[in-house]
Amino acid sequence: MVPVDTDTTDSSADSSGAARPVLEAPDIARVLTRIAHEIVERAKGADDVVLLGIPTRGVYLARRLADKLAEITGRSIPVGSLDITMYRDDLRLRPARALARTDIPADGVDGRLVVLVDDVLFSGRTIRAALDALGDIGRPRAVQLAVLVDRGHRELPIRADYVGKNIPTSLRETVKVQLAEEDGRDTVLLGLQRPVTSGEQ
Template identity: 90%
Template sequence: MVDDRSTTAQTAPAPPAPSARPVLEAPDIARVLTRIAHEIVERAKGADDVVLLGIPTRGVFLARRLADKLAEITGRGTAVGSLDITMYRDDLRLHPPRALARTEIPGDGIDGRLVILVDDVLFSGRTIRAALDALNDIGRPRAVQLAVLVDRGHRELPIRADYVGKNLPTSLRETVKVLLTEEDGRDSVLLGQRLKERSEGAGSGAGPDGPEGPSGADTAPAADR
């Protein structure tokens, strides 16, 4: 007699990925970057001593775009570079080792200059706290400001952005994913929903707002910013 009952547990199909809706498209992103550039020129009374430092990955691309916008407005080039914050994060023990990004500081350095950190999404503020620590090991700027494409709220540290492309109220169950042409093939900001845990205690033990990585879109890389 053949027992035709399966001896292996049936695996439930994975739930479909929640749909995400665009909150900014390419023309909107270009428009807010132009506005931020004008705000920088107005507040800095020009951009002669401004240094833009992008936080990898997408913050670097945004910093370069802002530098181009500033050049269009002022007719002069703006120093631009990148600042890797990997080794300054406070969650290194919680995540697998990750590759270091490049830190590139303009030749004239940052001492006595206005440094504007540039990132895609501002969330908890922990990435910016790490960036300030990294900056402290490089030089002593005259002042430090922060420009972000999206501020989604839910700060865990007393950090705020000086220049914001879009204030986007969110819940902790929502995700904000930034796509940029240089990295993703198109420009867009998408608002979506996190997948619920499949079962209690499943996976690594992280909840729906559990560990994410250091940079990029906050559905994985930038959710803890």
């Protein structure tokens, strides 16, 4: 069975019987605060930072990071979303999917430091697609990647610049990120994969 892209977290899965939390709400908040400080430190003040979240949960994480950055720097940080559906390399493996919103901040990304934000880094294919999508929108000064969870098993030469938590996993395990904005609570669950029924998202 091919491990079909669990980069974007499987929200429909209800295998929570076996899933155990590895990050709780206070952990997530602390981790995001740390990442925000790292961004400020590395970008020397985060003057030209633009945060782009990858739907669905990356967008909420990007907004939370933007709030933290605003607290630290005292300036509002442009934040947007970048839908990568049309750039996926596995489009033809499944029925056409619904698109999510791409929302680029008014000043654009040209010459800026774009920080892509996603919930789980897995195969790296989502980020590859995001880089392609970004190339059609503008030419950033640099692109960095922030993820809440890095679960390993990369299939492409991609790594994250800011990692909330490294969680070593086996391919049979699933990592599910739940955020208050979408799921009603903040948590990261580690569970065992059910037998995958094809064509399910």
